Amino acid sequence: MKLKIKKGDEVVVITGKNRGDRGRVLMVMPSTMRVLVEGVNIQKKAVRPSPKHPNGGIIEMEGSIHYSNVQLAEKYDGSTRRASAKAATKPAAKTASKSKAKSKAKAETED
Secondary structure, eight states, X not given: OOOSOOTTOEEEXXXXXXXXXXXXXXXXXXXXXXXXXXXXXXXXXXXXXXXXSTTOEEEEEEOEEEXXXXXXXXXXXXXXXXXXXXXHTOHHHHHHHHHHHHHHHHHHHHO
């Protein structure tokens, strides 16, 4: 399957423990449908001494995440969020204005 996310793209994590984090795609794995994002899903790994790591110890490295959990940053920034759209059209605001009008009408009739 062809993925729309390519190596070097800036993406935003939209679900999971790293939600909201931004990073650059380091690697795309189309066979497993996973991506490796810089600075996201940091995992610790114990490493034995080797020429690459002479002292060994615990190193931190990025782990892959499923591509459905990320979105291109430019698309994320341009999209409208559902939560804000719902807040703008809340019926509670309408009921408050109606009840205020009713209370004014009651006050006038009582006088």
